[in-house]
Amino acid sequence: MGAAPPLGASMLAVFADAVSPELARSLDLAGYSWKHVSSADDAADNEPADGWQGAIIDCTADAESAWAFARTIRKSDGSPIKVIVLVGGAQLGDLHLRDDLFDDFCLSPFHPTEFEARLRHVLWSSGDTMGPRADLVEYGQLVLNLETYQATIGGRPLDMTYMEYELLKFLAQNPGKVFTREILLSRVWGYEYYGGARTVDVHIRRLRAKLGEEHAGLIATVRSVGYRFGQSRWST
Amino acid sequence: MLDQHRDYVLRTVEERGVRLVRLWFTDVLGNLKSFAISPAELENALEDGMTFDGSSIDGFSRIQESDVLAVPDPDTFELIPWSEPGAAEARVFCDIRSLDGAPFEGDPRQVLRRTVQAAHDRGFTFYIAPDLEFFYFEQPVEGKKPQPLDYGGYFDLTTLDAAGDLRKETIRKLEQMSIPVEYSFHEDSPSQQEIDLRHTDALTMADSVMTFRLVVKEVAASQGVHATFMPKPLEGVQGSGMHLHMSLFRGDENAFYDGADPHALSPIAKSFMAGLLVHAAEITAITNQTVNSYKRLVPGFEAPVHISWARNNRSGLIRVPIAKKGNPLATRIEYRSPDPACNPYLAFSLLLAAGMRGIEQGYELPEEADANLFEMDDAALAKLGITQLPQSLSDALRTMERSELVHDVLGEHIFEWFLRNKRREWRDYKTHVSQFELDRYLRSM
Numbered sequence: 001m002g003a004a005p006p007l008g009a010s011m012l013a014v015f016a017d018a019v020s021p022e023l024a025r026s027l028d029l030a031g032y033s034w035k036h037v038s039s040a041d042d043a044a045d046n047e048p049a050d051g052w053q054g055a056i057i058d059c060t061a062d063a064e065s066a067w068a069f070a071r072t073i074r075k076s077d078g079s080p081i082k083v084i085v086l087v088g089g090a091q092l093g094d095l096h097l098r099d100d101l102f103d104d105f106c107l108s109p110f111h112p113t114e115f116e117a118r119l120r121h122v123l124w125s126s127g128d129t130m131g132p133r134a135d136l137v138e139y140g141q142l143v144l145n146l147e148t149y150q151a152t153i154g155g156r157p158l159d160m161t162y163m164e165y166e167l168l169k170f171l172a173q174n175p176g177k178v179f180t181r182e183i184l185l186s187r188v189w190g191y192e193y194y195g196g197a198r199t200v201d202v203h204i205r206r207l208r209a210k211l212g213e214e215h216a217g218l219i220a221t222v223r224s225v226g227y228r229f230g231q232s233r234w235s236t
Numbered sequence: 237m238l239d240q241h242r243d244y245v246l247r248t249v250e251e252r253g254v255r256l257v258r259l260w261f262t263d264v265l266g267n268l269k270s271f272a273i274s275p276a277e278l279e280n281a282l283e284d285g286m287t288f289d290g291s292s293i294d295g296f297s298r299i300q301e302s303d304v305l306a307v308p309d310p311d312t313f314e315l316i317p318w319s320e321p322g323a324a325e326a327r328v329f330c331d332i333r334s335l336d337g338a339p340f341e342g343d344p345r346q347v348l349r350r351t352v353q354a355a356h357d358r359g360f361t362f363y364i365a366p367d368l369e370f371f372y373f374e375q376p377v378e379g380k381k382p383q384p385l386d387y388g389g390y391f392d393l394t395t396l397d398a399a400g401d402l403r404k405e406t407i408r409k410l411e412q413m414s415i416p417v418e419y420s421f422h423e424d425s426p427s428q429q430e431i432d433l434r435h436t437d438a439l440t441m442a443d444s445v446m447t448f449r450l451v452v453k454e455v456a457a458s459q460g461v462h463a464t465f466m467p468k469p470l471e472g473v474q475g476s477g478m479h480l481h482m483s484l485f486r487g488d489e490n491a492f493y494d495g496a497d498p499h500a501l502s503p504i505a506k507s508f509m510a511g512l513l514v515h516a517a518e519i520t521a522i523t524n525q526t527v528n529s530y531k532r533l534v535p536g537f538e539a540p541v542h543i544s545w546a547r548n549n550r551s552g553l554i555r556v557p558i559a560k561k562g563n564p565l566a567t568r569i570e571y572r573s574p575d576p577a578c579n580p581y582l583a584f585s586l587l588l589a590a591g592m593r594g595i596e597q598g599y600e601l602p603e604e605a606d607a608n609l610f611e612m613d614d615a616a617l618a619k620l621g622i623t624q625l626p627q628s629l630s631d632a633l634r635t636m637e638r639s640e641l642v643h644d645v646l647g648e649h650i651f652e653w654f655l656r657n658k659r660r661e662w663r664d665y666k667t668h669v670s671q672f673e674l675d676r677y678l679r680s681m
Contacts, residue, residue: 149247196488197485198485
């Protein structure tokens with residue numbers, strides 16, 4: 001019953017503290033070749049010549065490292081790797097605003113048949129092109145080109161540091177929503193950053209200065225909550 | 237993460253037509269150093285670093301091999317706002333490494349990285365906001381006293397404030413380089429300015445102070461004006477300090493705040509302050525590193541002389557400002573002795589380490605000294621257990637030399653080199669016969 005792996009890459013990377021016997025069994029029974037990797041460097045060092053077929057990331061043990069790993073491989077050069085994440089029931093909230101980091105998820109403990117079906121589906125679609133990617137994010141006079149990393153406001157280029165750019169991108173992709181500092185820190189910086197949550201304030205302050213007085217209001221402070229980009233969903 | 241950083245930098249260089257990338261780093265004395273590479277070399281530099289001969293950089297020289305690596309920190313990549321139109325330039329701060337890839341022991345930025353990491357391992361993030369003072373003068377002429385641009389005073393806003401436009405332009409450039417400004421105004425002395433920066437984590441702030449000093453000087457020079465961070469350029473008026481507002485955060489919470497305390501100060505804040513007070517004399521050679529620094533630290537010019545703390549007394553070394561509306565996030569302490577001519581990486585490292593030592597060892601904070609200490613005699617001060625900051629560079633070096641804390645934080649290489657270099661400076665000064673002596677003694681003796 002094992003799904004034949006597609007032609008080309010045929011090795012899965014499995015990121016986990018330790019690969020659980022259930023996971024190992026399911027993969028073996030379904031006929032996949034896989035390798036345990038413990039870090040992004042490890043994944044890079046052990047990458048087969050034809051690349052990874054996909055990645056399974058187990059978030060149930062050490063969620064921080066797991067998401068950091070997901071972020072790293074998502075952002076690395078080369079063709080995107082399909083990712084399926086395993087999360088515990090209490091971790092579903094972690095998926096929120098991380099849609100860019102995985103292609104599908106499976107609740108753990110998982111039902112082997114369901115896991116296998118999801119994995120097959122994810123890998124099938126990877127044989128396809130990735131589908132259209134929105135390369136431009138626009139909001140009012142702000143334009144972000146995700147492919148070239150350049151941003152303009154009213155036609156004027158914005159010079160930003162990388163983290164300023166990432167923060168603005170995240171906000172502009174989610175206009176009208178209110179984010180706490182913790183959410184921004186975990187979704188934009190990832191856990192590995194140690195500047196602390198006040199770092200978010202520092203970067204917001206810098207972004208406003210760079211947007212210029214006329215546009216500084218694009219990023220609103222929501223008292224004792226956090227920040228919102230653009231119009232509130234509730235205003236007309 | 238690094239991949240994406242690198243991509244961002246390389247694409248920006250391409251898209252914005254950057255012609256030159258300046259690699260910035262800092263020598264042991266806090267001078268900004270730079271060499272430029274072409275965009276074609278940048279990718280390689282980001283990957284492997286750029287080799288250069290460190291032997292002529294102050295504090296980098298070693299007996300054996302002199303080559304070191306400058307490894308750009310892509311997080312600090314910025315376009316330089318004063319580059320010529322059509323020939324965009326960018327800068328990036330570098331960490332210095334030995335050829336084997338290990339952090340180079342002569343690099344002040346690595347000292348701060350190490351110290352910040354140690355605090356982080358204990359769950360703390362260290363935030364700093366400096367108030368930077370400096371003077372504008374006409375272009376200096378050798379042998380002549382510096383000439384102020386104006387004779388304005390504190391907060392003056394009149395046509396006297398010839399420097400107002402310079403300050404405005406400086407702030408604009410600072411904001412373009414990701415350095416947010418909180419306040420700026422004309423300070424007390426003729427042609428003296430103050431610009432207060434908004435807090436950031438210590439490493440970012442040390443980079444920002446380096447950038448700040450360059451921006452202030454660049455903008456002034458473009459108008460034919462000389463800006464200086466010399467601690468005491470004019471006799472008889474206030475010198476230039478760099479008061480440092482500091483706080484420790486644990487995640488989103490200010491570890492210095494405790495609503496239950498009458499002064500809203502947590503036990504952590506108190507031990508941190510105690511650590512600063514205990515080690516203040518030992519770290520003064522670094523926070524005040526020139527012969528001239530000690531002409532600022534004298535009574536009568538709003539600079540601290542005594543090792544003490546208070547809430548509303550500007551004669552002490554540490555002041556605890558009253559936070560606006562009792563805002564927990566704004567609770568902080570202000571350390572008042574450093575001057576803007578110090579090496580910010582080393583100064584921030586030692587302040588953090590001294591405070592952390594206080595926390596680790598549970599130092600007891602002495603009583604607040606809210607009287608005017610300048611009006612008390614030595615006996616009264618001794619009774620309160622209040623001592624003085626070092627009175628001269630020589631004093632400060634002697635105290636530093638005996639400090640295990642300073643040795644451990646700076647590392648053997650910088651510790652030893654700094655003492656040697658600064659002793660030479662003191663010797664040169666000591667043997668100099670000044671105008672003061674000639675005026676006073678030549679005729680009468």
